[in-house]
Amino acid sequence: MPTADPIPLLKLLGDPTRLRILALLDREELSVGELARALGLAQSRVSNHLRLLRDAGLLAERHAGASTFLRRNGVALEGDPGPGLASRLWGALGEELAALPEHAADLVRLEGVLADRRSKAGEFFDRVAEEWDKLGIAFDTGQARHRAAAHLLPADFVLADLGCGTGYFSQPLVGHCSRLVCIDLSARMLDEAKKRLDPVRRSTDIEYKVGGLDALPLADGELDGVVAGMVLHHLPELDAPLTEMRRVLRPGGTAVVVELAPHGEAWMRGELGDRALGLAPADVCAAFERVGFEDVALDPVDDRYCPKGPDGAVELSLYAVRGRVPRASLSARNGATN
Numbered sequence: 001m002p003t004a005d006p007i008p009l010l011k012l013l014g015d016p017t018r019l020r021i022l023a024l025l026d027r028e029e030l031s032v033g034e035l036a037r038a039l040g041l042a043q044s045r046v047s048n049h050l051r052l053l054r055d056a057g058l059l060a061e062r063h064a065g066a067s068t069f070l071r072r073n074g075v076a077l078e079g080d081p082g083p084g085l086a087s088r089l090w091g092a093l094g095e096e097l098a099a100l101p102e103h104a105a106d107l108v109r110l111e112g113v114l115a116d117r118r119s120k121a122g123e124f125f126d127r128v129a130e131e132w133d134k135l136g137i138a139f140d141t142g143q144a145r146h147r148a149a150a151h152l153l154p155a156d157f158v159l160a161d162l163g164c165g166t167g168y169f170s171q172p173l174v175g176h177c178s179r180l181v182c183i184d185l186s187a188r189m190l191d192e193a194k195k196r197l198d199p200v201r202r203s204t205d206i207e208y209k210v211g212g213l214d215a216l217p218l219a220d221g222e223l224d225g226v227v228a229g230m231v232l233h234h235l236p237e238l239d240a241p242l243t244e245m246r247r248v249l250r251p252g253g254t255a256v257v258v259e260l261a262p263h264g265e266a267w268m269r270g271e272l273g274d275r276a277l278g279l280a281p282a283d284v285c286a287a288f289e290r291v292g293f294e295d296v297a298l299d300p301v302d303d304r305y306c307p308k309g310p311d312g313a314v315e316l317s318l319y320a321v322r323g324r325v326p327r328a329s330l331s332a333r334n335g336a337t338n
């Protein structure tokens, strides 16, 4: 193994300022200006030492815009006397560096430099925050945020959208469950749902099934969650569909119903096929409890349904009711009620 003269390296490291520089650059990547401030020295005094350290290959540089950032180069260097002598010497110095008279003061100043750097970044974003979304910083498909969400949410969930129509309530579920079953009486509505959902299906298996809420084409306990958005007011009564929802959910599974509050828009019967002009939240909550859901809760929804009527668009209030299937076994419960 070729060896080289170690004396130049030892001389280089024998200088206290150069050791302080290396100790700081071992902790943080710094610009020349930041380094000079952390050392409490004029930049001109630091530059000469940096040139020597750079020539000896002890510094790594990164250029960003007009600034050059420096770090201690810990890699064994070409021309290094012996394999990585500089690195080995550095390793051997270890805690001895802390005994350098100026080192503690350097660290305090370094903290100040880093705090300034953070607050500069904060100031920059404070300045642009209001304009940020208008700066044209756009994403292409939006997949990145869906990927992030998919990693965070329990993706092994199996969900169903009942009376899914064109898939409006399904859309935010896609990508956040392993399987989604879209069910509707109308095959043509399911075709429209497919057009909407298949292009964004990501990791979710989506099934489209023709079926009624009073006899769901699903096995007992097959689902972790169901949503029924804007569909119960099309049905003659609440107990049969809610009993079916409870049957197809596993113990602990959740049902969510989104409904229209009672309203007086009678034209919606003829134009939109509505049977009831909205449903009273208390009636929906009572039906949830009657069929055996627990933790039944009414959630206000900050949204309105805005269909176009004969006299222009109307704004109708919405609400959500949710309930959970008891964790005690379904068969025990069925045995008690049958």
Ligand SMILES: C[S@@+](CC[C@H](N)C(=O)[O-])C[C@H]1O[C@@H](n2cnc3c(N)ncnc32)[C@H](O)[C@@H]1O
Pocket: 162, 163, 164, 165, 166, 167, 168, 169, 183, 184, 185, 186, 189, 211, 212, 213, 214, 228, 229, 230, 231, 234, 235
């Ligand atoms: C007002 S749309 C709501 C669609 C979708 N959930 C939404 O909010 O955009 C009502 C849907 O429920 C379906 N539907 C009506 N009665 C049903 C029933 N008994 N079983 C299953 N689907 C039904 C209709 O075919 C229609 O697609």
